[in-house]
Amino acid sequence: MLSALISAFRIMICEIQTNLTPMGEIIQMLASSNEKYSGMFFAEVSKQLELQGVPYFTRCWKTAVTFCCSALTSTEQEALLTLGNVLGRYDAAEECVSIERCIMELNTGYEALRHRYQTDARLYTGLGLAAGCILAIVLL
Amino acid sequence: MDSLTDVTALFPQDFAGALKNLSAATQNAIEELRIRRGLPILVKTSTGEKVLSVNRPVTREDIDHIVLSATGGSYHSAAETMKHGYITVKGGSRIGLCGEGAMREGQIEALRNISSLCIRVPKPAIGCADELMPCLCAKGFQNTLIISPPGMGKTTLLRELIRRLSKDGFRIAVADERGEIASMHHGVPQFDLGPHVDIITNVTKCQAAIMLIRTMAPDILAMDEITAVADLPAILEASGCGVGLLTTVHGSDADSLKQKKLFQDLFSYDIFQKAVCIQKQNGNRVYTVTDL
Numbered sequence: 001m002l003s004a005l006i007s008a009f010r011i012m013i014c015e016i017q018t019n020l021t022p023m024g025e026i027i028q029m030l031a032s033s034n035e036k037y038s039g040m041f042f043a044e045v046s047k048q049l050e051l052q053g054v055p056y057f058t059r060c061w062k063t064a065v066t067f068c069c070s071a072l073t074s075t076e077q078e079a080l081l082t083l084g085n086v087l088g089r090y091d092a093a094e095e096c097v098s099i100e101r102c103i104m105e106l107n108t109g110y111e112a113l114r115h116r117y118q119t120d121a122r123l124y125t126g127l128g129l130a131a132g133c134i135l136a137i138v139l140l
Numbered sequence: 141m142d143s144l145t146d147v148t149a150l151f152p153q154d155f156a157g158a159l160k161n162l163s164a165a166t167q168n169a170i171e172e173l174r175i176r177r178g179l180p181i182l183v184k185t186s187t188g189e190k191v192l193s194v195n196r197p198v199t200r201e202d203i204d205h206i207v208l209s210a211t212g213g214s215y216h217s218a219a220e221t222m223k224h225g226y227i228t229v230k231g232g233s234r235i236g237l238c239g240e241g242a243m244r245e246g247q248i249e250a251l252r253n254i255s256s257l258c259i260r261v262p263k264p265a266i267g268c269a270d271e272l273m274p275c276l277c278a279k280g281f282q283n284t285l286i287i288s289p290p291g292m293g294k295t296t297l298l299r300e301l302i303r304r305l306s307k308d309g310f311r312i313a314v315a316d317e318r319g320e321i322a323s324m325h326h327g328v329p330q331f332d333l334g335p336h337v338d339i340i341t342n343v344t345k346c347q348a349a350i351m352l353i354r355t356m357a358p359d360i361l362a363m364d365e366i367t368a369v370a371d372l373p374a375i376l377e378a379s380g381c382g383v384g385l386l387t388t389v390h391g392s393d394a395d396s397l398k399q400k401k402l403f404q405d406l407f408s409y410d411i412f413q414k415a416v417c418i419q420k421q422n423g424n425r426v427y428t429v430t431d432l
Contacts, residue, residue: 022214025326054213055205088208091250092216 001071002110004038005080009099009106016092016099023088024054041068057088072109079105142330143261144170146231150209150259152202155181158194166190171291176256177203186423203254210235221318221342223248232262232323232330262296262320264331268425269300273308275429276301276414281310281360283385283411285432287393288418293425294388295320295364297418299331301386302362306334310384313358315348315374316341321364349374353381360384369402379411393417394432407432 008030015021015029027049030042044067048060061084069077079102086098144167148159159167162183169185173192177200181192210227211218218227227235239254276284284301288294299321306312314337316322322329322339329339338356340348345363350373352358361378363371366389378385389397394415397403406412417428 016216020217022212022217024212024214049213053209055208057208057213088211088213089215091219095216 001037001041001069002076002106002113004035005041006103006106006110007035008033008038008042009103013096013099016095020092023057024049037068041065044068054088058084061087076106076109143231143233143263146229147173147233147259147261150206150229152205154194154196155192155202158192159183162192170261172261173259174256175203175206175259200253203257206235206257207237207254219250222251225251226318228319228323230323230325230330232320234260234262234318234320236260260291262323262331265293265296265300266303267300268293268297268427269304272301272416272427272429273304276416277305277308281305281384281386282413283379284387284414284416285366285394285397285412286386286388286416286418287391287397288388289392290390292418292420294390294418297416297427298362298364298386298388299333302337303332303334305360305386306336310336310359311357312337312360312362312386313349313352313356313383314339315343315345315352315361315363317343317345317348318364321362345371346374350377353378353383358383360386362386364388365390366402366406369405372402372406375406375411376409379409385411394430 011030012026015026027042027046031039031046033039033042041064044064045060048063049057052060062081065077065080065084069080072080083098083102086095090098144159148156151159162170166183166185169187170183171186172184174182174184174189175198178197180194180197182189183192207227210229211222215222221227222237225237227237229235236258237251237254238256239251241248242250242252276282286294286297286301302312302314302321312334314321314333316324316339319341321331322333322337322341323331324339324341329337333339338352338358340352343351345366349361349363352361361374361383363374364387366375366387375385375387389403391397394417398407412432415430415432417430419426419428
């Protein structure tokens with residue numbers, strides 16, 4: 001989910017910087033993407049926007065974070081909530097800086113997760129090999 | 141009614157409810173809504189002003205709500221026009237903004253603490269240009285200026301003339317700097333401008349006009365509100381290429397324009413042949429065509 005959100009936020013930056021696309025349109029575009037996890041998150045934001053209206057963007061964003069991002073750490077969720085307070089309220093440059101900051105936070109989590117998976121993968125490979133060797137010795 | 145529906149959707153619930161509760165006749169006659177912090181909302185119709193019956197004055201939060209809704213929750217998309225004091229919303233309405241300007245190096249950086257809004261609700265006036273068409277197109281289309289004071293329906297008449305000319309087969313290029321003529325929304329004009337219209341919106345008149353002339357081969361170039369020297373190159377470019385011109389200007393009549401330096405310069409080129417002046421008589425708009 002982290003990598004999907006990071007990719008989505010990079011698209012968001014491009015849309016804001018290049019086309020000054022309104023936030024509602026960006027959310028809709030990301031909601032209809034094929035990416036399962038980020039698509040689900042932005043679809044929830046879009047649904048909430050329809051229900052509550054654009055003036056309540058921050059509240060809609062917060063609801064979507066609560067519903068769809070429970071798998072993320074509290075730091076990552078906090079980064080997303082902080083971003084929700086900024087989106088739609090400032091000029092393009094300021095918004096892009098905030099999105100970049102959020103991407104950095106998510107990326108830190110993503111890298112830590114990736115590192116843990118790699119370490120775990122090595123550990124489990126080692127354990128598997130060791131177990132195999134022991135089994136072979138026992139059988140012999 | 142569609143524009144008013146779009147406008148109503150911008151308001152907090154109680155104000156939206158009050159607008160919806162107005163009689164159909166009043167709703168149809170609404171020209172402007174005046175929203176000022178600490179005061180009740182005023183509804184201006186063709187017959188006068190009345191107070192919108194809501195038992196509280198407008199608050200800062202109400203104004204923020206309207207502005208946020210109008211920008212589609214995206215300040216960055218509307219930042220440039222907000223610097224110039226307006227936002228164009230779906231349905232073609234224009235919201236004029238007043239507040240504290242944040243200046244940097246002599247330029248407006250932003251408008252904050254917005255204190256009042258003026259929402260102009262446009263209405264297509266199908267048929268209002270019918271009587272003018274023979275005068276303006278007697279020997280092919282003649283370059284035309286639409287002249288009137290603010291709020292008299294220049295843009296409405298311009299829009300209707302574009303629609304009529306377009307229906308008659310003229311290729312019309314519209315340099316819609318403020319997005320009021322066509323009111324594009326997601327690439328679709330919110331007003332019927334006929335089948336032969338190409339529109340560039342939210343680009344300065346001069347830049348848009350030059351782009352349109354070079355790429356769309358128009359018969360007529362239409363623009364709203366010639367107000368500055370910066371608009372002249374577009375007019376000269378169009379005229380030099382043999383493209384017809386249809387534009388609006390603020391003024392009471394052609395003679396009043398001749399007092400202004402900008403129009404003395406413009407008239408010295410003998411580009412425009414016709415002027416349509418709009419006046420109100422007994423609450424009705426009256427169009428007078430004069431030769432320039």
